[in-house]
Amino acid sequence: MEQRTHLPAGLFLMVWAALLVLTGVTVTVAGLHLGSFSVFTAIAIAAVKASLVLLFFMRLKYEPFFFRVMLFAAVATITVIMALTFADVAFR
Amino acid sequence: MSTTAHAAPHAHRDPVGSRIGMWLFLLTEMLLFAGCFLAYAVFRTRYSDDFHFAAQELNLSLGLLNTLVLLTSSLTMVLGIAAMERGRARAAAAWTGATIAMGAAFLAIKGFEWAAKFRHGIYPNSPELASAHTMGEQVFYGLYFTLTGLHALHVIAGMALLGIMGAFILRALGRGGAGGGEGVLAGRLENAGLYWHLVDVIWIFLFPLFYLIS
Secondary structure: OOOOOOOHHHHHHHHHHHHHHHHHHOOOOOOHOOOOHHHHHHHHHHHHHEEEEEEOOOOHHOHHHHHHHHHHHHHHHHHHHHHHHHHHHOOO | OOOHHOOOOOOOOOHHHHHHHHHHHHHHHHHHHHHHHHHHHHHHOOOHHHHHHHHHHHHHHHHHHHHHHHHHHHHHHHHHHHHHHOOOOOHHHHHHHHHHHHHHHHHHHHHHHHHHHHHHHOOOOOOOHHHHOOOHHHHHHHHHHHHHHHHHHHHHHHHHHHHHHHHHHHHHHOEEEEOHHHHHHHHHHHHHHHHHHHHHHHHHHHHHHHOOOO
């Protein structure tokens, strides 16, 4: 029987608070009308929020290394598909 | 787990294997939504002005409220799993119930938001959309209804899954305790929780793409 790490509720509360703060930040930044920069910041903040959920709520940080390999394979596939699509669409 | 578990019929459990299975399924879900996001990205570059004006028509307050509801539901989810792992089945059932309730609140807010759009004649293939809106706006609303609709279906599926896991826990409580099966219940709840969190992760990207980038 494997031993699971019992994560404290305090950690979850901190992650939740960080997610709420980042939501506030992304709404505030969007209101500043920074042009194309606002798209980049919105995606970047969303990526940080998603990472927090994946690492702590979904416990990726505490899973065997193989879990990260699986996620990397999926994210790399998505990145390649997006890059190839834009290599096509952008130069039509 | 205690030595009595070896005599149980489910002695050959593989919690890591079952989580790998769940993760593999979740990765296919990511690819499904990534395809939709790719369509969004391509059309956004083609109709950037139309997307800009159409996005301003969406209700930011409701989108923000739904974001807070879903983020908080992820917190109650992990608290439920943590309670089950510590053998506190009653607390786990309560947190799971709270998570399902927040899923229902999310759907109610989303339904309210969609209903407001419908009243303005904006729904897939509507005559209003075809006549009074530009091609880019039509594509934007098409993506909006497709992606938020697909996401809402995932919320419903997640609520059903959590309902089943909650019923397992309540059944064990009705029998006067899990009787050494807390680990099994916690494992099931954790896998259901992984699905719920993925639904949250998808919304984390949907929210800025539709409500903020304008």
